[in-house]
Amino acid sequence: MFEQIGVYIAAFFTSLGLFQVNGVPSKSVRPSFDSSVFITPPPDSLSFSIIQSSGSATIKERLATRSAELGLRNFVYQGEEIQTDATSSVRLILESFLGIDVGKDSDISFVQVLSDNCVVVQKKGIVRYMSTGIMPLSIRSYPVIVRIDTGNLEISIDPDTSNIRFTQMSGSSTLAYNDQTFTSRVRYVNAGETFDFDTSLRDQAQ
Numbered sequence: 001m002f003e004q005i006g007v008y009i010a011a012f013f014t015s016l017g018l019f020q021v022n023g024v025p026s027k028s029v030r031p032s033f034d035s036s037v038f039i040t041p042p043p044d045s046l047s048f049s050i051i052q053s054s055g056s057a058t059i060k061e062r063l064a065t066r067s068a069e070l071g072l073r074n075f076v077y078q079g080e081e082i083q084t085d086a087t088s089s090v091r092l093i094l095e096s097f098l099g100i101d102v103g104k105d106s107d108i109s110f111v112q113v114l115s116d117n118c119v120v121v122q123k124k125g126i127v128r129y130m131s132t133g134i135m136p137l138s139i140r141s142y143p144v145i146v147r148i149d150t151g152n153l154e155i156s157i158d159p160d161t162s163n164i165r166f167t168q169m170s171g172s173s174t175l176a177y178n179d180q181t182f183t184s185r186v187r188y189v190n191a192g193e194t195f196d197f198d199t200s201l202r203d204q205a206q
Contacts, residue, residue, distance in 0.1 A: 045078040046113045048092040055088025078113040098137055099130035126156045144177045144197055151191065164197040
């Protein structure tokens with residue numbers, strides 16, 4: 001399931017002419033397959049290094065039915081999920097290309113971690129993403145799909161309303177979503193800009 005979501009996101013941006021690798025439209029949309037067959041990540045997948053963690057963060061491994069304490073884990077792999085509570089946070093990096101700061105009460109899944117396509121799903125909380133622009137990074141915060149072109153982007157999901165706020169701290173990002181009439185929309189967010197998505201209307205709030 002995880003890999004199929006990653007393929008969907010890559011195909012979605014490619015259909016809009018937005019998904020690129022080093023300035024060239026990507027043609028490497030991988031075929032879907034049943035992830036339940038694979039206990040370990042695909043051999044061509046990469047991993048995020050955990051450089052800092054605090055509190056009682058947990059991780060759900062591939063095919064696991066419940067989460068376990070993050071403990072002394074040093075890496076996060078494709079198909080795994082990190083969850084934090086009100087007192088915990090986690091900082092991860094992928095070489096010198098990508099960084100992710102997972103704030104309190106957050107939940108993110110590492111759907112695909114490949115050199116040409118890194119995809120995560122943020123279900124809740126506040127997470128800050130950092131990208132040098134060398135490796136493509138896409139985030140799905142239902143129902144919005146985001147591609148960070150370069151720089152720092154913070155995504156905050158309101159726990160009461162599920163509304164999503166995108167704050168571009170530096171660089172730029174491209175957002176794609178369907179509005180209330182299910183028409184595909186694209187929004188560009190530049191440094192210093194904030195975009196609020198009202199999930200009840202499936203349209204931008206401001």
